[in-house]
Amino acid sequence: MIEPRTLKGFRDHLPAQALARERILDVARRVYRSYGFAPIDTPALEYLEILTGKGSEETDKQMYRFTDHGGREVGMRFDLTVPFARFAAQHVHDLGLPFKRYHMATVWRGENTQRGRYREFMQCDFDTIGTTSPVADLEMVLVVHDLLAAIGVGGFTIRLNDRRVLAGVLTRLGLADRGPVVLRSLDKLGKATPQAVAAELAGHGVAPEAVAALLEMAGLAGPVDAVLDRLESLGGAVEAGRQGVQALRDITAGAAAAGVAAGRIAVDPSIARGLDYYTGIVLESFLDDLPALGSICSGGRYDNLAGLYTKQPLPGVGASLGIDRLLAGLEELGRLEMVETPAQVFLVHFEADRRDDYLRIAAALRAAGLAVEFFPEAKRVGQQLKLAAKRGFPAALILGGDEFAAGKAQFKNMRTQESVVIDWHGDLPVLVDAVRSLITALGVG
């Protein structure tokens, strides 16, 4: 016997999880489309040279790579941004600018696993390229907001920052050339204590007064306007800093104008984002009830997406929903509805010799847009209902010899165990209409 098992960091998805996942994907698709983002897809496998060199050495090390049967060096995509850069460089002429796309697909990273961190996971990216308009930045924030609200994740906070604010403060502190190191340390705030981060900064040779200024900046919290005013005085003397603060003012004001509740958005100067290619606004979002999970949706603005593949400058802004991390979080919070069937009606197989009647009824219900499962065996009714209950069916339709004789049917609400008798006189459309309205009344139509 071969032991059935899966690779470290790779998982099976059982119906309850897979249904929850598909539901979120449906919501994401709907929200992205509602802003005009169009779907694209790219291959899972690319030439190695396309994928390497864009990220850090770290990502190169984490990439799954091999030599294919034709002797080509290939790699599996580890995010959706790099393939999109290649895609954009290759197809700009057909796309026209600005171009908005969404891409929901699996990516692979050979790194160590942890809760909400796997080696195979799905990302749901959306980006707008070919425009530097602040409207596109604002739209990114709005999409993230609508997305998390529509998924129903509970309380969440979108944390905003702007790379230029950081740059301004760093320049004023004489640390402009130490950017990456300093930002990486500041990015740990929230996970590590301020003292630990201060010690780390000092270890990098940052002067004590600069450490104090950086920690004050990163620790700023509270009302958006107050934070922005303080940031202005910390880094506004430098042009980049001034621009960054202004951009954040624009976006927070625009979000409010678009109807986003004030508490959903915060300006958090400690948000730096590891990836170096962000140049303007950066964003991370957290579940209020599980901030330790990390960001479930992150993004930002970049100056030039595809510089490696084309001379045409392609600025853009976009974000990515980490659906697997989000699912891990929602499951931990007990906020996932664990239903094991996508169907609405369980049709009990009561009398074996009535098989064709059942098939006719099921077909008519399906034609009316209802999802119906017809049990394949004429087993005991109790057993069939037990299975239906376990699977989470909202309703069961029961027709035995008595019902057929009287031209009736039992519609059973599986949650309350209450039955309604439908009098359909053997007239199929009447039965279909009755079932459909009962399903609608249950709120699962």
Next chain:
RNA sequence: GUGGCUAUAGCUCAGUUGGUUAGAGCAUCGGUUUGUGGUACCGAGGGUCGCGGGUUCGAGUCCCGUUAGCCACCCCA
């Protein structure tokens, strides 16, 4: 990739200083009930104690390795 913790039935766990045929609850399946599920009663299946090696008269229990999970670093969704 580095370090720490963990690993007994599908799940949650018990298992006395190493000592005979490894237990419980829940879940599953069958029956009480050839027409009605989450309760009750009866019964059944299911474990080479993650895997491999070592110490020992004897290992679920001790040691080493390995695989997987969790946590921290790193990085990130």
